[in-house]
């Protein structure tokens with residue numbers, strides 16, 4: 098059965114088989130049978146190199162990085178530091194609510210204002226702010242002014258750069274001046290690795306030590322770390338595909354506009370648009386084997402392969418009777 102799974106912002110191109118096979122050939126059974134060692138020096142060094150290559154943060158070294166089971170694993174570890182309040186600005190990444198609940202934390206969630214800007218809020222010591230940049234679900238960027246305003250408070254400010262490879266805008270450079278900044282990243286999106294759970298945190302060494310004190314030392318499978326190392330070595334293969342996703346996003350955006358819809362400008366691998374009866378539309382799309390997410394009264398659709406995007410557009414036209 099043909100279907101278009103455009104609900105989780107995954108990489109539509111899948112993981113390259115040759116990279117999987119290379120790693121499988123290189124390891125012995127014993128490697129899988131033994132407990133994971135801490136992230137290897139080699140893996141951390143590769144992450145440091147990648148971070149430096151894509152920023153101006155030449156002060157970063159291994160002490161500034163730790164690895165996590167996906168970005169969600171990073172968010173969970175940060176929440177284990179037990180902030181007095183989690184501060185988020187909806188519409189935002191919905192999982193901040195889910196994880197705050199799981200960790201029994203108080204949430205303060207004043208909405209974005211005007212043209213989706215961060216509201217003026219009084220932040221206190223003990224607050225932990227989570228801001229996805231680019232934002233999910235709106236796909237837009239916050240300005241450095243907005244981010245620096247948050248950082249000038251006593252709160253810990255977590256900038257979630259899950260979609261960094263689609264925007265190439267990073268707050269990593271600000272780590273030099275702001276000790277309350279934490280940046281989280283993932284291999285789930287650009288690196289087609291969502292099912293394997295790999296991400297990393299970049300922060301000052303003291304914060305990294307605090308996070309590591311909450312980390313189960315075996316929390317990343319050894320095979321996942323081996324693959325992550327190979328992904329970094331072959332990063333051009335993955336990063337080369339991003340142009341294709343961006344081209345597809347442009348086409349999808351134009352076609353939605355031609356249908357009279359208003360997708361928000363996006364710096365990610367998804368588009369978001371408001372509609373009156375989003376839940377109903379989602380259910381009708383599902384009957385046609387097209388899967389999207391409804392968030393804050395709008396529809397978020399991941400950019401898929403051309404045939405998936407066409408299947409979505411065709412189904413949407415049918416549902417909206419265009």
Ligand SMILES: Cc1ncc(COP(=O)(O)O)c(C=O)c1O
Pocket residue numbers: 105106166167168169170190229232233257259282283284285291295296
């Ligand atoms: C803003 C944001 N942060 C974190 C994540 C979670 O990523 P991971 O798969 O690495 O846990 C997502 C996934 O959709 C996301 O959109």
